[in-house]
Amino acid sequence: MSLRPILTPPDARLRQVAAPVMAFDAALRALADEMTAIMYAAPGRGLAAPQIGELRRLFVMDTGWKDTGHRAPRVIVNPEIVSAGDATQVMDEGCLSLPGVIVPVQRPSEVTLRWQDLDGARHAETFTGFAATCVQHERDHLDGILCTDYLPEDARAAALAQLRPRP
Amino acid sequence: MTIRPILIHPDPRLKKVAETVPEITAEMRALAEDMLETMYDAPGVGLAAPQVGVLKRLIVMDCVKEEGEAARPMALFNPEVTWTSEEQSTYEEGCLSIPEQYAEVTRPAEVRVRWHDLDGKLQEEEFDGLWATCVQHEIDHLNGKLFIDYLKPMKRQMITRKMQKLKRERARA
Numbered sequence: 469m470s471l472r473p474i475l476t477p478p479d480a481r482l483r484q485v486a487a488p489v490m491a492f493d494a495a496l497r498a499l500a501d502e503m504t505a506i507m508y509a510a511p512g513r514g515l516a517a518p519q520i521g522e523l524r525r526l527f528v529m530d531t532g533w534k535d536t537g538h539r540a541p542r543v544i545v546n547p548e549i550v551s552a553g554d555a556t557q558v559m560d561e562g563c564l565s566l567p568g569v570i571v572p573v574q575r576p577s578e579v580t581l582r583w584q585d586l587d588g589a590r591h592a593e594t595f596t597g598f599a600a601t602c603v604q605h606e607r608d609h610l611d612g613i614l615c616t617d618y619l620p621e622d623a624r625a626a627a628l629a630q631l632r633p634r635p
Numbered sequence: 636m637t638i639r640p641i642l643i644h645p646d647p648r649l650k651k652v653a654e655t656v657p658e659i660t661a662e663m664r665a666l667a668e669d670m671l672e673t674m675y676d677a678p679g680v681g682l683a684a685p686q687v688g689v690l691k692r693l694i695v696m697d698c699v700k701e702e703g704e705a706a707r708p709m710a711l712f713n714p715e716v717t718w719t720s721e722e723q724s725t726y727e728e729g730c731l732s733i734p735e736q737y738a739e740v741t742r743p744a745e746v747r748v749r750w751h752d753l754d755g756k757l758q759e760e761e762f763d764g765l766w767a768t769c770v771q772h773e774i775d776h777l778n779g780k781l782f783i784d785y786l787k788p789m790k791r792q793m794i795t796r797k798m799q800k801l802k803r804e805r806a807r808a
Contacts, residue, residue, distance in 0.1 A: 469681040469769045470729035472737060494724035494744035494763065501765030502680070505697070509678035 471506045472520045474564045476634060479521075482565055483612040486516075486523040489545050492588040496526075500543040500586055503528045508539065512564045514602050516609030519565050527606035531599045545584040547607050550592070553578035559601045561615040568632040573618045575604050636672045639687040643805075644732050644781060644798050653683075653690045653777040656712045659755040663693065667710035667753060670695045679731045681769040683776030686732050694773035698766045711750035714774050717759065719743035726768045728782045734801065736794045740785045742771050 475482055489496060499522060507515040507528055516527035526545040533539045557577035562570050579600050582592045595603050605615055616624050642649055656663055666689060674682040674695055684693040692713045724744035729737045746767050749759040762770050772782055783791045 469772045470677065470679045470731045470734070472727070472729060473735070494722060494767070495726055497764035498724060498726050498768055499765075505678075505680050505765070509675075
């Protein structure tokens with residue numbers, strides 16, 4: 469069985485607002501499994517459903533596996549940022565939908581996220597450092613926002629000029 | 636290990652019923668390793684022996700079953716579905732032998748499968764999520780069945796025509 473391709477601009481599905489997940493069923497579990505497999509194959513640290521054309525509010529992430537070699541995927545459904553600290557950080561962000569592009573983005577360095585798991589159970593956790601950037605980047609995808617949107621016009625054009633086709 | 640070429644539909648070998656593997660020989664183990672390598676390279680989550688032109692009952696999969704669990708490369712010889720759930724699941728499937736085509740297929744949401752592992756030992760396990768879909772999709776290959784066989788004739792013919800065109804283009808390249 470093959471995996472679905474990761475969408476790149478100018479695919480319109482990357483720019484749409486995704487719908488909340490209502491059914492916590494077998495198909496949702498299968499979608500999360502596929503997204504996890506696609507993320508590891510890419511290889512990446514996070515993938516949101518709209519990046520494979522599923523306009524549903526969920527993403528998968530594993531911030532540490534590239535460094536530790538240990539895989540610990542997390543599935544985040546219907547995420548909401550309930551609070552963000554005043555302090556910010558600038559991190560170089562890449563995106564599986566923007567191959568070849570790395571851009572500095574300033575975001576809050578601490579955010580508290582509320583979400584549901586695959587069974588619909590509610591969770592909340594405070595993320596800092598790289599994980600804080602990652603959850604904000606992935607959550608943005610659910611509203612059709614890409615990390616390059618935070619750059620000034622000329623810097624954005626220069627960054628998008630680096631875009632290369634997915635291998 | 637070798638990456639083997641994957642057959643593209645339509646191909647008569649993809650329509651045949653594969654033979655039981657009576658003994659897990661070194662040759663069969665090498666085939667399983669080649670198939671896993673071929674699957675990871677594609678990339679895919681499952682591959683059946685007929686897709687690399689070998690008409691034997693062998694499938695490989697890579698299942699990440701639970702959060703926090705490591706990926707598990709699996710080789711299943713002579714796999715058989717021994718139980719299916721009443722609950723059905725509809726999922727958008729794709730196939731390494733039918734590149735870039737995806738369509739929804741409805742199958743049982745959970746299945747129990749029995750197979751012989753690389754050491755010839757009998758194993759039995761339940762699969763859910765993507766792995767339930769994937770194991771059924773791969774076992775279908777051993778019976779000469781493709782996911783497009785579940786689609787309405789018009790859609791199936793449209794996909795087959797696209798694949799014929801793709802094969803002509805690849806032959807010319």
